[in-house]
Amino acid sequence: MFPTSSYRLPQPITVGRIFNVAIESELIKVGYIFVLAILSFPYFDFAHTPSAGIDNSWRMALEIIYEKKLVWGKDVIYTYGPLGRWLQRYVITTAPFELFLVDSFVAINLVVLLYSFLPNPLKLWHLLLYFPLWAIVNSMHGEWIHFLWFYLVIYWGVRYLYQPNLLLLYYLLVLSAVNFFMKANYGIIILGYTASLLSFRFVVQRGNVKEYLASLTVLGLLLISGAHWLHTDLIGYLISSLHVIDGYNESQALYPENKLRVVLLAYGCFLLQFLTAIVYLVRLRFAPQKRNDSPYITLFTLFWLLIISFVLLKYAFTRADDGHLTVFIKQSSLLLLLVMVSVPEAWLKKTFFGYLVLNCVIYLTFYIPIFGKIPVNYATEFSQKALLVRHYLQQAVTHSYPVPQATLPDSIRQKIGRQTVDVIPNEISTVYFNGLNYNPRPALQSYQAYNAYLDAKNRDKYLSESAPEWVIFEYTGIDGKYPLADETQTLLALLQRYSTVDESNQQLFLRKNRQTKQLTLVRQQTKRIVMGQKLHLATTDSLLHIVYARTQYTAYGKALNMFFQPPQLTMTISAEDHSAVEYRAVPSLLQKGVIVTSRVDNLSDAKEFLATRQVTNKRITDISFDQKIRWQPGFDPAIDLVIQSYRLK
Incomplete structure (x- = not known):
């Protein structure tokens, strides 16, 4: 018999053992993050050269409004807020150095965020797997900087619950206030999230009452002082922003013709996330009671993931054009990373990792034919992004706009x-x-x-x-x-x-004019018509006639409006020259009235109408409304009308 010994034979080197090697070198980690950060660089230019166009126009308006110190919520009501100019690439009145500082702050936060994504302990296979996944997610079309500001609060808020830190808490409060003044839709959600985060910390984690009240006070002071500094009527800004959000759904909806496969896939991905949250809730209900609050943090995380995912889903498919369709698949991928990195439950980590892979496969298979190919040569892409970084830095130092060229005589x-x-x-x-x-x-x-x-x-x-x-x-x-x-x-x-x-x-x-003409109501009548029925007008007087139309959604239409996008409505306007023109109609716009004295088809008609309130040979004879049926009617067939006639004198 040989004596026993602690000596073991060397284990054979296998591919599996190599991939499972732990990476402990900070130099390797930092270098890896540097590569990912360069690949994530979002700017082709430091600033865009102003040009005409509907979107460029509101971007210029943000700059001019900043210069004039107009009051947000009173003088200005818009989707973006007073800090919205930070999210655009114009420096008409914004100082280039200010924009550079903001960009630098975003870059630092992105690097820290990417570093925090790295698993601990970090294995070689993690690096090899996460690189292509991040490269695909980052290359997806869709808003990036807008969502990153928002995501920073969501992500670090969850991490704060696991590892409470006073400095991180006040960092979150500052970021919440900045988000609120940047973009109304994200900002209002962030305030709700932050309030629920503070309440969760106090109630579920039994936090200190002084810390809770101090946090709410600091957030309130940040909003009040920010409103003063940024020329914002705080209450007016909040109320008007809610009206903008409410009106956007009906007025901006575009049906995704020929892209229903993408719609179904996105909703399918959301449904998987929802069902997973339900499964977790059921398992938690029947699991043995634990003394820590970790499961409740996971519930908090899943709850907000579903809310934000649904908001992204609505945003992507309410206005289903090329600029919005990819928002859900890209931004929800970052939310999936939040679960993978944060929650302690191994099965949830694996499940949401599978969803992330599924997102990437869906994008490569179904979105790429619509939006173009993703570069697969990452060495070339890295070198291109490195050149963009250099170009950006050069522009940041030397940038100047050409002198605007007058377009008016x-x-x-x-x-x-x-x-x-x-x-x-x-x-x-x-x-x-x-x-x-x-x-x-x-x-x-x-x-x-x-x-x-x-x-x-x-x-x-x-x-x-x-x-x-x-x-x-x-x-x-x-x-x-x-x-x-x-x-x-x-x-x-x-x-x-x-x-x-x-x-x-x-x-x-x-x-x-020096004097304002009086608009006097002469008569008013109410009528009810049904879809497809013509409302006969044939007015021959000199009055201004306005039709206010109120439509009602069916139960199906309400569900469609809530979970996808509103049913579509059309309006056909016929004139005395026997011509008829069909337009897209919006219920919220119909409720505030349509002038039906004469139909205006071009600028020449508009000029005549503004001068005489009439257009030759284009008095409106009748108007009708029809719905585009998607599987079944979305509107009740009855339409209530109020017809008002005014004298302008």
């Missing part, structure tokens, strides 16, 4: 001079290029006056003492809607107070 610019100007409907870039004195209505562009509240705010502006001296008017619309129905109440104020004095380049130039 000299004669008109001389007439306007330094008098105040607004633009209808959308092309605010005209103000920037021509160096005009901008005085906007609260909802900056016509398509953004989503409901009666926002339209009334714009109308009140035009009837107030602070109304702009000039209005530059174009006849354009979006999404197939009737351009004259976007801002009906504002249009009435325009008729009361402005007159056309010039015309150039498909634009009318309206000047404020």
Whole structure:
């Protein structure tokens, strides 16, 4: 017999053992994160050169509003807030150094975030697996910087519950306030999340009452001081933002024609997340009671993951164009990472890792044919991103805009001079290029006056003492809607107070009159029609006629509106010249009225209508409404109408 010994024979080197080697070197970890951070670099330029366009226009408006110190929630109502300019790439009035500091802050946070994603202990196979997954997720089309600011609060909030730290808590409070003043939709969710986080810490984790009250006080002081510093009416900003969010769903909806497969896959992914949360809840109900609060933190995490995932799902498919369709699959991938990194339950980690892989497969298989290929040569992509970083830094130091080139005739610019100007409907870039004195209505562009509240705010502006001296008017619309129905109440104020004095380049130039005409209600009648039935008008008088239409969703329509997007409605307007034009109709816009005296089809018609309230040979003879049926009717067939006739004198 041989004597026993502690000596063991060397284990054979296998591929599995190599992949399972622990990585403890900080140099390797930092180098790995550096590569991921370079791949994640989002900017092709330090700042964009201003150009015309509906989206570029509101970006320019954010810059001009900042310079003029207009009050948010009162003078300005918009999706973005006073810090929204940080999320855009214009430095018209924002100092380049300020934008560089903000970008640097984001970059540092991204590096720390990526580092925190690394498993502990870190194995070689982790590095090899997470690299392509992150590269695919990062390469997905969709908002990135906007969501990153939001995600930082969500992610570190969950980590705070596992490892409470006072410094991290106050960092979260500051980030919550910044998010609120950046973008209203994310900001309101963040405030709800932060309040629930603080309450969870106090109630479930039995936190200190002084710490809880101090945290709420600090958050309140940050909001109040931020509102003062950023020229914001805090209550007005909150209320008006809720109206913007509420009106967006109906007014901005676009049906994803020929992309239903992508819709079904996204909803399927969300359903998997929902069912997993239900399974966890059931297992927790029947599991032995534990003395720690870890399961409740997991529940908190899953609860907020589902809320945010649903918001992303709605955002992606309410306005289902190429700029929004990918939002859910990209941003929900980051939420899946949150669960994988944070929760202690191994089966949940594995399940959500599977969902992340599924997201990547779905994107590669179904989204790529729509949006283009992802680079697979990561060495080349890294070198390209490194060049972009250098280009960005060079621009940050040397950036300067070319001198804006005037787009209006000299004669008109001389007439306007330094008098105040607004633009209808959308092309605010005209103000920037021509160096005009901008005085906007609260909802900056016509398509953004989503409901009666926002339209009334714009109308009140035009009837107030602070109304702009000039209005530059174009006849354009979006999404197939009737351009004259976007801002009906504002249009009435325009008729009361402005007159056309010039015309150039498909634009009318309206000047404020010394006296405001009175709009007097002469008669009112109510009617009820059904879908497809014509409302006969055939008016021959000189009055202004407005139809207010109220539609009702069916139970199916309400469910569709809540969980996907609103049912679609059309409006057909027939004129005395025997022509009929079909437009997309929006229930919230119909409720605030449509002028049905004459149909306006182009700028020439608009000019005649603004001057005489009529258009030759285009008196409206009838109007009808129809619904586009998706599987079954989304609207009740009955439509209640109020027809008001006004004398403008």
